Amino acid sequence: MLRILGRSGLDVVGEFGDFALFTGRSLLAAIGSRKLGRRIMRALYEQGVRCLPVIIIVGVFTGLVLGLQGYYVLNRFGSTSLLGDLVSLTLVRELGPVLAALMLVGQAGSALAAELGIQRNSEQIDALETMGASPLAYLVAPRLIAALLSFPIQTTFFTLVGLVGGWISGTLVLALQGNVYWSAVFRAVEPADVRECLLKAVVFGLLTTAICAHNGYNTHRRRRASGARAVSASTTRAVVLSSISVLAADYLITSLLV
Amino acid sequence: MSDPGQTPELFLDVRGIRKRFGDYDVLAGVDLLVPRGSVVTVLGKSGTGKSVFLKCLAGLVTPDAGEIRFDGRALDAANAASRAEFRRRCSYLFQSNALFDSLTVLENVALPLEQTTQVPNAEIRTRCLEALRQLELERFRDQHPGQLSGGMLKRVALARAIVTRPELVLFDEPTAGLDPLRRNAVFEMVAKYQRQFGFTAVLVTHDVPEALAVSDRVALLDGGQMRFQGTPGAFAASEDPAVRAFRDSAGALRDTIAALRRGETVLSEDNL
Known part of the structure; x- marks a missing residue:
C-alpha cells in the first residue's frame, strides 16, 4: 500500500515537473521561430473567433439567470436596486473568467488535445523532429501565445454579454428600471475588479492551453491505451484536468487578492 | 547505384544496436554498413524491428546500446551537435507519409526549409516549386493531402524529404499499403531520384524482388540481428x-x- 502511494506520489511530482518544463520550453521555443505570427493568427481564429458564439450564448444565459435569481433574493430585503452590483461583481470577479475558461476548454482545449494526439499518432510530430524543427515551437507555442491574447478578450465578451443578460432579466422581464441597473453596475465595479478578472483570464488561458497541449502531445506515453483510444483518453484527461485547474487556480488567486 | 569498380567510402556505420521493450529484445546487436551514394535495403518480416532500427538511426528512438557513426562521427544522445548535424544532412520518409493535413502540398514541402533554415522566402518558394516540378506534382501544389491518392502522397513526402538536399534519406516501408503497380512506381521513384540527387538511401521493406532490383546492398533482419548483409546477387545465392x-x-x-x-x-x- 505504502509502495503504491509512494509510486503514485512520485508520478504526480514527475508529471508536474514535466508539465512545467513543457510549458517553459514551448514559450522559449517561440523566440526566433519563423512565420510564428501566421501560426498565432491561425490559432487565434481557432481558439478565439470560432469560440465566440459559445461564449456569447453562455454569457447571455448566465446573466439572465443571475438577474432572475438575484432579483428575487434581493426583493426579500427590498434591495432590488442592488441587482446591478450583484450581477456585475459576480460576473467580473468570478463567473466571467471561470465560465469563459470552462467553455473554452470544452471547445478549443479539447480540439487542441485531440489534434496534437492525432499528430503524434500519425507521426507528424516525429516528422518535425527528424527535420530538425522544434515541434514545440511549431505546434505548441502559437497556441499558448494565442491563448494569452484570446482568453482576456473572450472573458471580457462573456462578462459584457452577461451584464446585458442581467439587464434583460431585471428590467425587461422584471420591474427594475434600466438606469438603476446600469448606474449600480458602474458604481460597483472598480479597476481592481477588472484587473482581477483579466489576471484570472490570462492565468486560466495559459494553464488550460498548456494542460491540453501537454496531454495531446504526450498521447504516445499513455500506458493503458494506444491509437484512437489513446487520443480519446488524452482528450478526456485534458478537459478534466483543465477544468479542475481552473477552479483550483480561481480559489488561489481569489484568496491572494481578497 | 554506386560504381562497382571502386571501393565506396563508408557513410553510415552501425555497430551492435540493442533495443529492448519490456522483456522483448527487439534489436539484439544489429550491425549495418552503408557505403556513400548507395541504396541499402533492410529486409525482414513484419514485427522484426525494421522500423525501430530505422528510428534508432533517425534519433526518434534511443538505443539501449551500440554505436552509430555518420560520415566518420559518432552519433549519441549526449552529443547534441552531432545529432543536429545528422538531422540537417538526413531526411526521413515515413511509412504514413506524416504530411500535415492542414497545409497545402506546397506548404508541406516548404516546411523543413521554413522551420530549419534561414533561406529567404522567395528562394524557398523557388526550391519547392522545382522539387514539385521534378516529381510531377506542380499542378497539385495548392491541394491538401486529403485530396491526393496514395502514390501522390508518397511523392509529396519524397519532395519534402529531398527539398533540403539531404545526403542521406531513410525510407520506412515506402510501399506499405500500395498496390503492385504503385509499389513498382515508388521503387522506380527511389532509384530515379537517388541517381538524380545522389543521396545515400536506406530502405526498410519486405518487398523482396523490387528491393533486389533497386539496391546496391541488402540486409536481412531476423530475430533481432542482421542474418545477412551483402549484394543482391549474394542474397539471391545465399x-x-x-x-x-x-x-x-x-x-x-x-x-x-x-x-x-x-x-x-x-x-x-x-x-x-
Missing part, C-alpha cells in the same frame, strides 16, 4: 535458412496452396 525462407516465400506460398488443394494440412504458424 543458402542461409533465414534468407532462403524469406527469399523463397512466394514459392513456398505456391507450394502451400497446392498442398491445401490436395487436402493436406501444411499451415505453419512459425511465420505468423
Whole structure:
C-alpha cells in the first residue's frame, strides 16, 4: 500500500515537473521561430473567433439567470436596486473568467488535445523532429501565445454579454428600471475588479492551453491505451484536468487578492 | 547505384544496436554498413524491428546500446551537435507519409526549409516549386493531402524529404499499403531520384524482388540481428535458412496452396 502511494506520489511530482518544463520550453521555443505570427493568427481564429458564439450564448444565459435569481433574493430585503452590483461583481470577479475558461476548454482545449494526439499518432510530430524543427515551437507555442491574447478578450465578451443578460432579466422581464441597473453596475465595479478578472483570464488561458497541449502531445506515453483510444483518453484527461485547474487556480488567486 | 569498380567510402556505420521493450529484445546487436551514394535495403518480416532500427538511426528512438557513426562521427544522445548535424544532412520518409493535413502540398514541402533554415522566402518558394516540378506534382501544389491518392502522397513526402538536399534519406516501408503497380512506381521513384540527387538511401521493406532490383546492398533482419548483409546477387545465392525462407516465400506460398488443394494440412504458424 505504502509502495503504491509512494509510486503514485512520485508520478504526480514527475508529471508536474514535466508539465512545467513543457510549458517553459514551448514559450522559449517561440523566440526566433519563423512565420510564428501566421501560426498565432491561425490559432487565434481557432481558439478565439470560432469560440465566440459559445461564449456569447453562455454569457447571455448566465446573466439572465443571475438577474432572475438575484432579483428575487434581493426583493426579500427590498434591495432590488442592488441587482446591478450583484450581477456585475459576480460576473467580473468570478463567473466571467471561470465560465469563459470552462467553455473554452470544452471547445478549443479539447480540439487542441485531440489534434496534437492525432499528430503524434500519425507521426507528424516525429516528422518535425527528424527535420530538425522544434515541434514545440511549431505546434505548441502559437497556441499558448494565442491563448494569452484570446482568453482576456473572450472573458471580457462573456462578462459584457452577461451584464446585458442581467439587464434583460431585471428590467425587461422584471420591474427594475434600466438606469438603476446600469448606474449600480458602474458604481460597483472598480479597476481592481477588472484587473482581477483579466489576471484570472490570462492565468486560466495559459494553464488550460498548456494542460491540453501537454496531454495531446504526450498521447504516445499513455500506458493503458494506444491509437484512437489513446487520443480519446488524452482528450478526456485534458478537459478534466483543465477544468479542475481552473477552479483550483480561481480559489488561489481569489484568496491572494481578497 | 554506386560504381562497382571502386571501393565506396563508408557513410553510415552501425555497430551492435540493442533495443529492448519490456522483456522483448527487439534489436539484439544489429550491425549495418552503408557505403556513400548507395541504396541499402533492410529486409525482414513484419514485427522484426525494421522500423525501430530505422528510428534508432533517425534519433526518434534511443538505443539501449551500440554505436552509430555518420560520415566518420559518432552519433549519441549526449552529443547534441552531432545529432543536429545528422538531422540537417538526413531526411526521413515515413511509412504514413506524416504530411500535415492542414497545409497545402506546397506548404508541406516548404516546411523543413521554413522551420530549419534561414533561406529567404522567395528562394524557398523557388526550391519547392522545382522539387514539385521534378516529381510531377506542380499542378497539385495548392491541394491538401486529403485530396491526393496514395502514390501522390508518397511523392509529396519524397519532395519534402529531398527539398533540403539531404545526403542521406531513410525510407520506412515506402510501399506499405500500395498496390503492385504503385509499389513498382515508388521503387522506380527511389532509384530515379537517388541517381538524380545522389543521396545515400536506406530502405526498410519486405518487398523482396523490387528491393533486389533497386539496391546496391541488402540486409536481412531476423530475430533481432542482421542474418545477412551483402549484394543482391549474394542474397539471391545465399543458402542461409533465414534468407532462403524469406527469399523463397512466394514459392513456398505456391507450394502451400497446392498442398491445401490436395487436402493436406501444411499451415505453419512459425511465420505468423
